[in-house]
Amino acid sequence: MSTPNTALRAAEPGAPLPADAVPALPGAPHFAYRGGRLMADEVPLEDVAEAAGTPVFVYSRQAVLDAAEAYRTALAELPATICYAMKANGNGALLRSLATAGLGVDVVSAGEMKLALRAGFPASRIVFSGVGKTAAEIGEALDAGIAHLNVESEAELEAVAQVAAQRGKVAHILLRVNPDVAAATHEKIATGHKATKFGIALEHAPALYARAAADPWLEPIGIAAHIGSQIIDMSPYRTAFGRMAELVDALRGQGLTVTQVDLGGGIGIRYRDEPLPDLAAYGAIVREIFGHRDVEILIEPGRSLVGNAGVLLTRVIYVKKSGGKTFVVVDAAMNDLIRPTLYDAWHEIVPVHPAPGAPVVPVDVVGPVCETGDYLARNREMPEPVAGSLLAVMSAGAYAAVMASSYNARPLAPEVLVDGGRHAVVRRRPTMDEMTALEAVPDWLAPAPPQGDR
Numbered sequence: 005m006s007t008p009n010t011a012l013r014a015a016e017p018g019a020p021l022p023a024d025a026v027p028a029l030p031g032a033p034h035f036a037y038r039g040g041r042l043m044a045d046e047v048p049l050e051d052v053a054e055a056a057g058t059p060v061f062v063y064s065r066q067a068v069l070d071a072a073e074a075y076r077t078a079l080a081e082l083p084a085t086i087c088y089a090m091k092a093n094g095n096g097a098l099l100r101s102l103a104t105a106g107l108g109v110d111v112v113s114a115g116e117m118k119l120a121l122r123a124g125f126p127a128s129r130i131v132f133s134g135v136g137k138t139a140a141e142i143g144e145a146l147d148a149g150i151a152h153l154n155v156e157s158e159a160e161l162e163a164v165a166q167v168a169a170q171r172g173k174v175a176h177i178l179l180r181v182n183p184d185v186a187a188a189t190h191e192k193i194a195t196g197h198k199a200t201k202f203g204i205a206l207e208h209a210p211a212l213y214a215r216a217a218a219d220p221w222l223e224p225i226g227i228a229a230h231i232g233s234q235i236i237d238m239s240p241y242r243t244a245f246g247r248m249a250e251l252v253d254a255l256r257g258q259g260l261t262v263t264q265v266d267l268g269g270g271i272g273i274r275y276r277d278e279p280l281p282d283l284a285a286y287g288a289i290v291r292e293i294f295g296h297r298d299v300e301i302l303i304e305p306g307r308s309l310v311g312n313a314g315v316l317l318t319r320v321i322y323v324k325k326s327g328g329k330t331f332v333v334v335d336a337a338m339n340d341l342i343r344p345t346l347y348d349a350w351h352e353i354v355p356v357h358p359a360p361g362a363p364v365v366p367v368d369v370v371g372p373v374c375e376t377g378d379y380l381a382r383n384r385e386m387p388e389p390v391a392g393s394l395l396a397v398m399s400a401g402a403y404a405a406v407m408a409s410s411y412n413a414r415p416l417a418p419e420v421l422v423d424g425g426r427h428a429v430v431r432r433r434p435t436m437d438e439m440t441a442l443e444a445v446p447d448w449l450a451p452a453p454p455q456g457d458r
């Protein structure tokens with residue numbers, strides 16, 4: 005498949021972009037070129053940059069809703085609830101959009117739980133996952149009436165039992181099992197093989213489930229698994245779900261009640277030239293394995309709902325030639341998008357205003373942060389941008405703004421939501437005062453020297 009950059013390269017100097025060079029961007033059709041400029045739905049990205057400054061994350065509300073609809077279609081007629089894994093993107097306006105669309109949500113901390121409740125997700129559609137829930141968090145979840153508490157270890161089961169008894173509230177739990185499946189993905193985001201910290205070994209699950217069923221303060225309702233993230237080939241799901249189904253049958257064979265299976269998330273997106281994940285095939289696997297088993301199904305997609313619904317818009321500060329290389333220094337950096345540095349991730353980077361005829365050269369797209377690892381792309385063939393121009397870093401809707409930091413005292417990039425032809429800042433850039441608002445200088449420190457003496 006031709007990537008956007010190679011497609012752009014096909015243009016002759018000075019000639020308008022040929023029709024077949026209009027790049028098939030990840031994020032299409034919601035992010036697409038029209039009239040020689042990159043649009044988010046009906047909004048030119050240059051307008052967003054003008055209104056909110058750069059760097060800025062831009063999300064298409066319709067892209068998220070379409071992605072949710074694609075899951076609904078794939079799972080049609082199954083008793084399935086889509087619980088968006090909000091760790092991928094916890095922006096309140098996006099959450100509100102998904103809550104209004106009737107989705108559930110998967111949370112991994114009391115903080116996420118509170119954001120989910122605030123966004124309007126009912127407690128009955130909240131799954132509380134996570135390997136290290138504290139007693140305080142378990143208590144908050146019980147108080148909020150969370151309907152699905154996913155338990156990841158024997159120690160956690162004991163903690164839940166204790167907190168539930170203390171509060172006099174029955175905890176509805178699912179045991180997260182580790183199906184020991186190796187999915188082809190980056191090692192830092194694989195979770196379903198037994199060497200990871202996640203889940204309970206399949207062979208230990210029956211005894212723990214029975215232990216829970218015997219506890220008056222625990223009501224085990226099902227089992228959960230999540231095998232990893234950015235999974236493109238659906239076959240590991242078949243293996244994992246098959247093992248889960250065997251466990252469901254075994255538990256029922258012991259006279260235990262199982263009404264729910266939580267199949268986790270993990271379906272990948274196209275960042276570069278990956279095949280598009282086959283949601284229909286996924287749906288068929290779920291149907292084949294669980295369709296006749298009389299269980300309610302939960303799924304927890306994160307990235308596949310929001311990843312290609314967002315871009316990071318950035319402006320070129322300088323083009324620097326040094327050491328035989330071309331560095332495109334932009335105003336976004338690793339603190340805004342850490343995925344390239346952390347996972348060697350590829351994010352497509354394209355001009356907002358393609359300049360046909362611009363020489364295509366290998367460049368490093370780097371930020372202003374003082375780290376050698378501060379890059380968004382390395383040795384990337386792209387039309388050489390000019391200082392002041394806008395670039396869009398694609399596929400930045402998932403695990404981007406949520407993983408950002410203020411390293412180098414850089415303010416968190418704002419977030420803008422596009423809805424058709426309108427757009428709004430849904431999280432603004434913090435001021436310097438806001439960034440330091442939590443700091444305190446103890447009174448035993450000498451006062452700051454007067455400005456003139458510094």
Ligand SMILES: Cc1ncc(COP(=O)(O)O)c(C=O)c1O
Nearest residue numbers: 089230233269270304305306307
């Ligand atoms: C328990 C759980 N559910 C769901 C997800 C969402 O994964 P993804 O964004 O790959 O769909 C994750 C993250 O990998 C997770 O840990």
Ligand SMILES: N[C@@H](CCCC[NH3+])C(=O)O
Nearest residue numbers: 091193233234343402403
């Ligand atoms: N943060 C990872 C995904 C982690 C999945 C969370 N369980 C990424 O950016 O790809």
